[in-house]
Amino acid sequence: MEINRLNYKCTAQENWQGRTDGIDFSQQRWHQRIRCIDLQQEEIPISSSGETAFALIGFSSDEGVRRNGGRPGAVNGPAAFRKACANLPVHFNEETNVYDLGDIYCADGDLEKAQQELAKLVTSALQSGLIPLLIGGGHEIAYGHYCGINAAVNSKKSIGIINFDAHFDLREKGSTGFSSGTGFLQIANDCLQSGKTFNYLPVGIQRNGNTRALFLTAEKLGVAHIPAALFAAKSQDEVLEKIKAFIDSVDHVYLTICMDVFSAAFAPGVSAPAFTGIHPDHFFFSCLDFLIKSNKIISMDVAELNPVYDEADRTAKLTAAIAFQLLSAN
Known part of the structure; x- marks a missing residue:
């Protein structure tokens, strides 16, 4: 695929460094398997x-977070993720391949261009038979990611979005442009224009993190949600x-997990921390397993x-644990 040099940087193999217990497959860690x-x-x-x-x-971008008034720094999220994952033990099948395709960057504050490049890469990965796992970066990753999936999927097939998030991210475009808080409304508008149904289930929504207007927007769009208060083992x-x-x-x-869905005690390293977020406990990981097994x-x-x-x-290690769960089911 053609890729814009301004928006792309490959990952050097030496960025995947870690402990080596041996070369036998049963002894290996992620850094030994990722190409x-x-x-x-x-x-x-x-x-x-x-x-x-x-x-x-x-997706090395926090331009959307900046536009949304959040704390910058997620631009370095992918690098922190790789470092946290390098020593994970291999529990996926020996025949499973894991490729690191590098990073899409937001150059010169041009978020829209970065999202377009991300969409192209996602489409190409899906058309090549790969299962993408994207790491942000701000939640502006969602719009580019969805556009890439939509371009790769048969138009007769429906796409449902499950978003673990403290926020709806259904904001209107502001004076600074589209942001990390507008992605799912952008998708909803695209669905409306193309005659598709907007299938969206946010999980972990916080009342103290969303205005009444956002709840009304969700209701108008026919979006049901699972509040954080309900998301518990009981x-x-x-x-x-x-x-x-x-x-x-x-x-x-399309499964998307915003790390601010979790309590700040477990995930302090996010753009908009939630003091009363959900816990990354056995129930959360059993939900992930339930989603994976749906195929x-x-x-x-x-x-x-x-x-x-x-x-x-702590947040990077939790992100790594989530990735481990997603890949180790195969």
Whole structure:
């Protein structure tokens, strides 16, 4: 694929460094299995039918966060993610391939161009048979990511978005332009223009993090949500029933996780910390497992990892644990 040099940087293989316990597959860690691809020199590898291959893609941007009045720093989220993941033990199948396709950058504050380049890369990865896992960067990653999925999917197939997030991100475009808070309204408007149904389920919504106007916007768009107050083990059956009903209503699921969905005690390194967010406990990871086993996830991202504010790398390590869960099911 053609890629804009201003918006792309490959990952050097030496960026994946870690402990080595041996070369036998049972002893290996992620840094020994991940292959970096320079898209200015190589084509995206093709995954044959029946094989499992993942594409790690960084989105080095916090321009949308800046426009939205949040704390900058998520631009370095992909680098912090790689560092946190390097020593993870390999628990995916030996036949599973994991490619690091590098980072898309937001150059000169041109967020829209960066999102377009991200969309192109996502489309190419999907068309090559890879399962994308994107790492942000601000939650402006969502609009570019969705556009890439939409371009790759048969127009007759429906795409459902499950967003673990403290916020709806259904804001109107402001004076500074589109931002990390407008992505899902942009998607809703695109769906309206193309005659598609807007299938969106936010999970972990906080009342103290969203204006009444945003709740009204969600209602107007027909968006049901699972509030943070409900997302607990005691309500497990009700939560899983709502998620299952949503999954059953769509052909593909785009899973996006904004790290500010979690309590700041567990994820301090985010652009907009939530003191009363959900806990990354057994119930949360069982929900992830439930989603994976549906076999409907077409692409995934984790957004707003902000290493500037990440005490003891807690947020980066949590992001790595989420990635481990997503990849180790295969």
